[in-house]
Amino acid sequence: MITADPSELPVLLERSVRAAARKADSMADLPDDLFRELRDAGAFRLLTPRELGGHEAPLTTVLDVYERLGRLDASVAWVVWNANWGFLGALLDERGTALIWNGEKDPVFANSGSPGVAVPTEGGYRVTGHWKIVSGIGGADWFAAVAVVMEGGAPRETASGVPDVRLFALAREQLSIRQTWDVTGMRGSGSNDVVVDDAFVPEELVARFDRPARLQRPLYRTFVPALVLPGCSAVVLGVAQAAIDETVALATVKKTVNGGVLADAPRTRSAVARAQAELRAAGLLLRSAAGALEVAGEAGREVTMDQRADLRAAMSHAADVCRRVLVSMYELGGSTSLYRRNHVERIFRDGMAALQHANHSADLFEAVGRVRFGREPGVPLF
Missing domain, CATH: 1.20.140.10 (Butyryl-CoA Dehydrogenase, subunit A, domain 3)
Structure with a gap:
């Protein structure tokens, strides 16, 4: 069950996290049962709006949770950090939010900060890219991809003269995962590569950094x-x-x-x-x-x-x-x-x-x- 107080998560999960640490290290990913427990406890809802079942917790509270999870296990804390993209529910319009939070299950995200490319098309964009080191992608339902909007083969610029960089929410079936995470450190984070080839992303699943959030509340302002x-x-x-x-x-x-x-x-x-x-x-x-x-x-x-x-x-x-x-x-x-x-x-x-x-x-x-x-x-x- 999801905890009402996110600050309780490290204590609630401590035994399970410590018990799974060596297994995660050996399999180069989080075990499925631990991932489910993290999801069920609400570890991936820290920044999600309240009306979508999230904690909408203050940033300092969220950082405290990450730090205390880091004391238990780096890989678990890293995956929890990279999965907490529920604030997209405050940025996307209501149509996009309904596509992700559709009532079937609590959505889990993964992200990579390196950019792909997005070409405008009717009703949305065609997104292509190869993103490396995407932590927690094995258990994610959605990939929050950073991409540069291209026009005429060159990056489109915003009114302020910088490249037009946006966030694109891609469903799991729109991408392929390459098992590249052959490393010595943070093995349990399952930080494999993601490849997307000309996937269509509708306008309602695209978020912008240069516009105010749809939900104008303290966390999202x-x-x-x-x-x-x-x-x-x-x-x-x-x-x-x-x-x-x-x-x-x-x-x-x-x-x-x-x-x-x-x-x-x-x-x-x-x-x-x-x-x-x-x-x-x-x-x-x-x-x-x-x-x-x-x-x-x-x-x-x-x-x-x-x-x-x-x-x-x-x-x-x-x-x-x-x-x-x-x-x-x-x-x-x-x-x-x-x-x-x-x-x-x-x-x-x-x-x-x-x-x-x-x-x-x-x-x-x-x-x-x-x-x-x-x-x-x-x-x-x-």
Whole structure:
């Protein structure tokens, strides 16, 4: 049954998530029974409008759920993040919403930020593309595809002079999945490739970023891409916290060459304290930046470019901190960190894989700097 309070999800799902972690890692996807439990609990409804059965939860609440799930398992948290595209129900018109939320079952989405192409045709668009690393696509009913509208063989520009990028909702039967997810980190996320070849998408299943949402409520009045972007950073904050927790547990029993335990070494205590302080500070910064967008949405104010830059900077900062924490904790474990029986081994490779996401690119600091100098960020959906 769906929980009335989304903040309860990590506790409600903890036993099942932990029990399925190794199986997901070995099969390179989430087990079907765990996916069904996530769906039934409402883990994929965090951003869905209330009238469609969703939580319509504040962004900071959603980020907290992602972070706490990340402490349990990176792959599960990642799939939950990438499946929470229910806010499309606030963007699409009523005809499009009825096509997706048709009463048969709770729809589950997957998305990839890399763009395909869309060519206008009568009544809609013809969409084509090859999207890589689409997490959770194996259990998804709908694919929320980003695509650039093309005219005359070139990207069509909006009135502001930027490429016309839109979201296209494609049903599962309109795409093919390529089993490409042969990796070491975040194996359980099932992040395979998606190929779409000239699929028709009606106008009512196309959403735009440059227009106000149909449902003008606080969550949907904010900068819509921000409902997605910081989720991956929240996940890695949780993964890095798990690395600290596991290392602290290990340090109380792992013997050193001097005969004592690792926890008695000053270097260990200093490294753990430093990691914990930096991680908590990074988490506070991310929530503060997200909270500023919430305040703007509640007040009906437009989110400023500076606020968007603050969010991007907080994400990049969180990525830097998490990378340092993961390396530090892996190093403290010594040779023990090499063995699969030690949880830090999987946490480390999962966390480092999550940090490879484009949203965590160091180049985004440069885009933030451009904004600080009064220039355009030069990054799509910034």
